[in-house]
Amino acid sequence: MKYILMHRETVVAVLSVNDISGTVYRVDDVLQPAHLPIGLYAPDHKELAKNLNLWLAGRTIPASRSGFHRALEDLQVQKKLQLSASTLMMKCFALSLSDQYWLNPAEQPLEWSKVNFYNNDFSEDVGNILFGQIPQQDSIDLASPCNTSDGWLKKKWKILNCQRVLVKGGSGMAQQEPFNEVVASLLCRKVGIPHVEYSLLFEGDKPYSVCPNMTTDRxxxxxxxxxxxxxxxxxxxxxxxxxxxxxxxxxxxxxxxxxxxxxxxxxxxxxxxxxxxxxxxxxxxxxxxxxxxxxxxxxxxxxxxxxxxxxxxxxxxxxxxxxxxxxxxxxxxxxxxxxxxxxxxxxxxxxxxxxxxxxxxxxxxxxxxxxxxxxxxxxxxxxxxx
CATH class of the missing domain: 1.10.1070.20 (Phosphatidylinositol 3-kinase Catalytic Subunit; Chain A, Domain 5)
Structure with missing residues (x-):
């Protein structure tokens, strides 16, 4: 299937992509090489396709993510949904809350202003699934920036008070990482280091760190x-x-x-x-x-x-x-x-x-x-x- 690699509203390249695995098997054309992701430029289309596949793999939930495999198994058992990290990425057109790149279906093109996660609401279904909470309703909305988040700790994006925030858990018995994030924020404030501000959130008896998104919609x-x-x-x-x-x-x-x-x-x-x-x-x-x-x-x-x-x-x-x-x-x-x-x-x-x-x-x-x-x-x- 043909997809257009977009940078916001800028058409960057025309790609042939397997819309299940998210694999780029051919780069058909490059229209704006200056807008290619940093570090991906290649002298020929074959090498660029290889680089794009590595880059897109980095936009999927890693296999090491805490609770991810269990969540996929629960979805298959309870909802008869067979999903993978790659299919989740394609369900949201590789949209992210870290940058402005995305994959636009060439045959049924979408508008950036209507699909980006910075200015449009998104479902909390995927985030809840990643936290072990399978939605009760039959229909599950899989369009979420959680689909393109990296890292091994349990995490999800939420909209709180009209602000996009990342909620992230801890590991092991101590579950100490969320507290460390807040302490690091405090130390940065004290000594004068620019930083993302973290706070604590408790859901049940589990601690999580919460931080606002550090990028804007451009x-x-x-x-x-x-x-x-x-x-x-x-x-x-x-x-x-x-x-x-x-x-x-x-x-x-x-x-x-x-x-x-x-x-x-x-x-x-x-x-x-x-x-x-x-x-x-x-x-x-x-x-x-x-x-x-x-x-x-x-x-x-x-x-x-x-x-x-x-x-x-x-x-x-x-x-x-x-x-x-x-x-x-x-x-x-x-x-x-x-x-x-x-x-x-x-x-x-x-x-x-x-x-x-x-x-x-x-x-x-x-x-x-x-x-x-x-x-x-x-x-x-x-x-x-x-």
Whole structure:
């Protein structure tokens, strides 16, 4: 079936796509190469089709998503619906709340103004299904931005008070990640790092983090992965230097300062999972001009979330991503950013952090206090390096 790759209202390319699997088996024409997703340009249509398939695969719910396979099984048993991550993506025409790209059926074309999730209501059916709640009604509306959300933690998009928000859960016994997101927001506010603001939401006895969408209806979030892939990496060039060079060639402003701030925060909270998919830059989808580095988001896999309280050691070095294997080594890349941050503001945050963690039911005695004390030690270490 023919689909038009659209960038908002701009016709980018004509594609032949399997509308069940979402596989691009041929690129028929490219009309606006400048509007192709960053990092996907290829010298021939065959290579572009390969790149588009990898890109579209990234717009599907990953197999590792908590509860996803169980949700699909329940749908098959209770509703006789056989769905996959790819068919869910195609049900919403690959529309997202992260950027303005989508697939428009060529034979029955749709209007951006009537289908985009930024300005139109969307069903909560898919989000509820992903949270283990199969709708009672016979008819299920599968048009949802949840279909194109990535990440392994349970999550869903909702409209709350006319605002698009992402609701995300935790993992393991402690379910600590939502609380970590709120603590990371607090620390960013204290020291002056641009960030997405997180709050807590409880549904039943389960904690979730809630954050507003960071893009508008004319902005694209471009992940660091695609920025990093925009140009070939020369032999002997570090990942850090190559990423900075790519940003400079693309014209993304203020990257070194903002990248250093991100790595300083990750050192402070021992973030173990700052991969190339959860940071990046924001671009204007109409003018193609860069707005700048994206605000910090997705900091939940931190603060010893997967360790028993008795094993937490604030003085120990910790694994890091994406530019070095340890937090100490990565902080060395960010030292120039330390003087610009108000690290003295961390002195009075201990009670506020404790108030956040005390809302949790960690299942371990005194875990909240141990976490607060460990974070306080990290604050002192970072201040001493300033």
């Amino acid at each position: 902005q694209d979030f471009v992940s660091a992965y695609y920025i990093f892939s925009a140009f070939p990496r020369a032999d002997g060039v570090s990942a850090y230097d190559h990423f900075l060079a790519c940003c400079e060639k693309l014209g993304i402003p203020d990257v070194p300062e903002r990248l250093q701030q991100m790595m300083i925060l990750d050192y402070l909270i021992c973030n173990q999972d700052r991969h190339f998919g959860n940071f990046g830059a924001i671009r204007d989808a109409v003018t193609l001009e860069w707005v700048g580095f994206a605000p910090i988001f997705d900091s939940g896999t931190s603060l010893w979330f997967d360790q028993y309280a008795s094993k937490i050691d604030a003085l120990a070095d910790a694994p890091a991503k994406p530019f070095a294997a340890t937090q100490q080594a990565q902080l060395a890349l960010a030292r120039d950013g330390l003087p610009a941050l108000n690290l003295a503001a961390l002195d009075d945050c201990k009670d506020e952090v404790l108030a956040i963690f005390e809302q949790a039911h960690f299942g371990e005695p005194n875990r909240a206090n141990i976490l607060v004390d460990a974070l306080a030690v990290r604050c002192k270490i970072l201040q001493a390096k300033q």
